[in-house]
Amino acid sequence: MTATATIQQIWCLRQATGTDLGVVQALSGLAPAQVLSQLGVSSIESFVRGIPEVVGAMDSARSDPDNLFITTDTSGDLDNSIWPHGNTTVDVQAGQSLTPGITLPVSFSQNISLFDHDSASGNDLLGSITIFESERGAGEIAKLAKSEVESSYYYVTYRVD
Template sequence: MSATATLLDAYCIRAATGTDAAVNEAVSALAAKIPLNSIGTTLQSFVSAVPQVVAAIDTARSDPDNLYITTSTEGDLANAVWPGNGSPGTVGSGQTQLLGVSVPVDRVQNVSLWDHDDVSSDDLLGSIRIEEAERGEGPIARLATSSVEGSLYYVTYRVD
């Protein structure tokens, strides 16, 4: 008989950044494309500070994630196991979202957290791997993270 994992909650340590990773990369690459020595120190100082400014703006905005959870590595709100009503839940940094959803575990089960976007493709916030061998160990917390999105979540679950 296969196991069942009950997803208890998701604690958001840090919500995804509000800036696009491609924009951050383009800004970071900007200094390599401008001959700063011939332009002057004012522009050089500005270009050097831009990545920190982007990070500060993003921190100040602290937009919550439009969270949904799938058991696959494909983001699609229609396939969400949580919240499962066709709309995402909202969670911000320092907040816990109660889940209370069960998923089957046949040896290993992937659980992925997503940020739903209306105007672009959804962003993967991180994934965890639940193993059938964890049955009976009680509540377990695993870190789900995305270096691209800058998100950090702990997902708590138990396997019965």
């Protein structure tokens, strides 16, 4: 039976702002993946918000939102978006979380890429994660999708059944 992954939450730790070395350094120590039951927390957001350097980085973020859409490829084409539907985007800023509820088949591995829609200069990759079939039954997993070029940091929480 094919495994399925359900994207439960996307939490924006920092939306794309361009390069800010101090903020990038504060965020660089974040773990790339966490099994939430091992942290003893109910959400990645509550865990990360407890780290003082991260709180400061979030507070320094600009107010321009990312126009978020998600693909399973790395082309960055809004026409290939799997969420939201209808070639649309969702405005997201630091500290906001979304619950897309996307369910995808996973045969060995599945890429998830987050993009910022930009009609003027091309869409910007905000970060990607890879979901593995071998994660089936591990419970909720949170992985960091980041772009050092865009200085964006998002946690994607999912489970594989």
